[in-house]
Amino acid sequence: MSESYDLWVRGGTVVPMVKDGEWFTGDVLVRQGRIAAVTRGSAGEVRADEVLDAEGCLVLPGLIQSHVHVVQSLLRHNADNLELLDWLKRRTWPYEASLDGDGVEAAARLGFAELLCGGTTTVLDFGTTHDHDRVFAAAEAMGIRCLSGKTHMDVGDGVPAGLLEDTERSLAEAEELGRRWHGAAGGRLRYAVAPRFALSCSRRLLTGCAELARDNGWLLQTHASENRNELAEVRRRTGMGNIEYLQSVGMTGPDVILAHGVHLDDADREILSATGTGICHCPGANLKLASGIADVPAMLRAGITVGLGADGAPCNNRLSAFHEMALAGTLHNVRHGPKAVNPWTVLAMVTRTAARLLHLEETVGTLHPGMAADVVVLDGNAWPLLPGGDPAVRVVHGASACHVLHTVVSGRIVVHDGILVADDPVEVTRRSREAADAVFQRMEELVT
Missing domain, CATH: 2.30.40.10 (Urease, subunit C, domain 1)
Known part of the structure; x- marks a missing residue:
């Protein structure tokens, strides 16, 4: 038989x-x-x-992206021709402050639909400060494997009042979300603590995020060293380089994934290598925001684990792992020659290596029994x-x-x-358009 x-x-x-x-x-x-x-x-x-x-x-x-923002999907094609800090202050933060729960859900469904149709089956996702249950609920229903967390923000120049959080309440909300969703859907959903970046988090919030993650065995993710003006402001505020500062607040280690790492020096790479901190390379977003080109070959030589991610729809403007692979496989040739990053190394960055980066190597990333x-x-x-x-x-x-x-x-x-087939494409399309109209109306009222 x-x-x-x-x-x-x-x-x-x-x-x-x-x-x-x-x-x-x-x-x-x-x-x-x-x-x-x-x-x-x-x-x-x-x-x-x-x-x-x-x-x-x-x-x-199934392909694995190590840094995405599905909640930003409704802002696609509406935040262009800006560098990072202006992009955040003038478009992205007002947009996130204008989202309601229905908008968060519609954005998540749109983002997950695009990811699944593009062959991405696992994501490390970065939310906004509110309504993050709606992101997890969408991931649960649509079948994607999702590690995600609400964003933490309690300080920052140009941050709308609707996004500025009370420090302790922000941490408590994350703990509640993590206890509710970590391990849900048969282990397909996991929590990952997500402070935005050094410029929008107090030292207390960053240390609290690190403690929260390690007390519960959750991953930590943040943005780091993406933009030269970001680095200059971190140094002005803290007297330290960005990676040095993150290490001082507990935001380095084998349970930490830093998105970008565009502007790293040898000392930064030494810290990342020695602590086992991972990097998600986001070449599409880094080019569009004129942030620069991360020196991935130098990271690999230093023994740093590197994954790939599309970042967010407003700064890419697609959530395609293939776009990121094509860039990762070619951009570095300009500086390092035609053998800079082997295609098998690039493909591993969205499969086997990415699984190791997200501590999922016993679950996904390879095809074997x-x-x-x-x-x-x-x-x-x-x-x-x-x-x-x-x-x-x-x-x-x-x-x-x-x-x-x-x-x-x-x-x-x-x-x-x-x-x-995991959701109704017609309904996803309709809801995304309706939600985008509503959020843009609220954005207009916010900025005026």
């Missing part, structure tokens, strides 16, 4: 990402949300409730992926989000034939 499975991904070019340079024609078999088998060649006579025909396709682990069945199937017959060749080169330098055919999270098909 043939064995029975819940899902059979059949006949694709499997790129398991267990090690670099490995691929083969085979099948992925799924049972109870986990990978039961990965076969070289056909699995033979098996029975499955659902079958995805992957002939001619690339079959990869026992791992969660997070899988993405790419159309290998798309023009930019033909005629063939090394899969990492094809993905990093040829693929786009539009080439995603199927996305699977924990064995559940959430995107089928390029169409979102």
Whole structure:
């Protein structure tokens, strides 16, 4: 009698990402949300409730982005031609202060829809200061694997009153959210403490965030060393460099992911390496905000773990892991030559390496038995992926989000034939437009 499975991904070019340079024609078999088998060649006579025909396709682990802001999705295409600090003060902070709960939910659903349709199955997400239950509820319903936390802000030049928090209340709210959501949806949802950055958090808030995270075993995330004016202001206020200051408040360590790291010197990299602090490289956002180009090859040489993330829709303006891979695989050639970052290294930054960065290496990031069945199937017959060749080169330098055919999270098909099935696309579209109209009206009233 043939064995029975819940899902059979059949006949694709499997790129398991267990090690670099490995691929083969085979099948992925799924049972109870986990990978039961990965076969070289056909699995033979098996029975499955659902079958995805992957002939001619690339079959990869679900992609992992280590820094996104889904709550900002409604501001897309409305915060352009600004550098970071002006972008925050003139557009992003007024927008977040103008969001209500329905707007937070609509933005999250829009962001998660785009991510899933682009093959991203796991995100480390950064919320705003309020209504963060709505983000987790959307992630739970839509099936994405989500590590997330409310933003903390209690000081700052140009911060709207609606975003400035009482320090202790901010920490208490995060603790309540974490206790409610960490480990929910069968472990698919996790809490990650998220102070905005050094310029919008008091020292007490930053040390409190570090204590809160470590008391509960949660990850820590913040933004760091993205913009030269940011660094100058941190030094003016604290008398220290940004990374040095973050270390002084407990915001370095193997449980910390810093977004950006554009402006790091040797001493900064030494601190990050010695403490095991990770970096999320966000090249698309760094270019658009004219922040600079992070020296990823120097980070890798220093032994720093580096992931990739699209950041937010208003500063990119897409949430595509493929866009970030293409940039990460080419930008650094200008400074370091044509072999600056190997395509397999780039692909690992959104699979195996990213899983390690987020402490999920026992769950996702590779395709082998026992791992969660997070899988993405790419159309290998798309023009930019033909005629063939090394899969990492094809993905990093040829693929786009539009080439995603199927996305699977924990064995559940959430995107089928390029169409979102985890939510109603028509409803997501309608709600996003209605919520955007409402928030822009409130923004206009706020700034006038």
